[in-house]
Amino acid sequence: MIWKASRLLIAAIIVCLTIVSQAILAGDGLMLLSMDEAKELRLEDEEWEKGGMPKALGYGIGPKIVFESPKVKETDKGLVIDSPSTMDLLVFFREGIAPVNMKSLNIKAKKGWFSKNLTKRLEPYLLGQSIRANNVKIPSGRFKLEIKVADDDGNESVQEYMCEIRDK
Structure with missing residues (x-):
């Protein structure tokens, strides 16, 4: 019994x-930024024109950050993600010198001195050394995203992405 x-x-x-x-x-799906957060973090035209750090400056000797979806373009503004407001998110963190330490992952949206840490919101979507989330929603606008990740030896990679999010 x-x-x-x-x-x-x-x-x-x-x-x-x-x-x-x-x-x-x-x-x-995941609402990555609320409407209020998007309002606070949306970049003004002059901030958008300044762009983010170029790929060459952003990469450290730590793990490599690889976006499969949405696609990333290298432009004069740095690395740009141009996407509709609902997207599938697939990001891989590839080992470099040492194994990736996913506990070191830090993802935030930034505007000037203000930032919003998004790591906790994405934790349920971590799978091994990747982020896999379908139907991720972000209100339309232009945003700056920063991703930091380190390996088991403490080697860190930091990269900024300029995100242009369209209604459709």
């Missing part, structure tokens, strides 16, 4: 975990 109850409990837990993981991966 206890054995049957234990098996039922385990089966119920597995079903619940499967449902929750599918909801995270395919559900209504």
